[in-house]
Amino acid sequence: MLRFLAQQEPGELVDGLTALGRGVVYGGAAIGPGIGIGLVVGNAITAMARQPEAAGMVRTTMFLGIAFTEALALFGFVLAFILA
């Protein structure tokens, strides 16, 4: 019974570890930008609430900040696909 449950195809260990590695790469890469984008948008909301006349400029700068921080998460995403 134990021998039946413990069987594996050749090469299955490498596939499993590769999938695990891909998940760890993207998961680790997504923590920082998640917090970062939350900070950027939160401060932008505060700024827009304090001075509604500046909302347009704040919104533009907010999008710029989101793009910079999101790029770091996407590097991890692309790297997860490159891993063989």
Add this chain to the structure above:
Amino acid sequence: MSALLGIEFPPISHLIEWPDIFFEGTPFAINKATLIYFAAVVITLAIFFIASRRAQLVPQGVQNVAESSVDFVRDGIIMQTIGPDGMRFLPFLLTMFFFILFINLFEILPFIQFPGNARMAVPFVLALLVWFIYNIVGIVKQGPLHYLKNSTIPPGVPWPMLILIVPIEFISVFIVRPFSLAVRLFANMLAGHLILVTFAVLSAALYAKNITVVILPFPFLLLIALTGFELLVAFLQAFIFTILTAVYIGTSMHPEH
């Protein structure tokens, strides 16, 4: 054994590599992605040619659309980042914005659902072009030595820290900027495409089998919502690429003192 409880998902190469339609085998082979690029060029040129053909003082129709978009790029992008002397980059930025926008929009068009930017070719070439442009503008405006100095040495830093800061700034200005421009556009479009394909495959698989069709509405509604989200992402990525280009050109023209 692994497909016992899961659906077969097509391998990634089926989603992004397309067979050649014309001239296959040669370097000039044309496949679906190439046709999308050609279509984006034709549509961009067509909009502005048609808008300027019988130009009236009070714009109507296509001319109105073209003039609104020129105003958007001029007031929202160039004025905010470079200032009045960036006006000579207006045609370049406008064309690049529309080119990237139309390539991205092919992702949600029915029957052609493939974003041309999910292949690295066009983002790579555009980022290379932007790299050449902001470096050449900096060298012409400030002279090569001053351009290098102003790019790598931020003002007001004590000299012992410069040994650490100059290599970091050099890599950041000359290597990370074009690379991140290209990868940002490419990865956003690829991720959006993969999400849409995942939910579409899930909806199709649930529709085929008999008992599980009762949960079909949920992934299907989410697919519709994500398609709307991808429309926003298409606009946003074109806008971000253009405004970052304008920021880089602006810092080459006006270095912080």
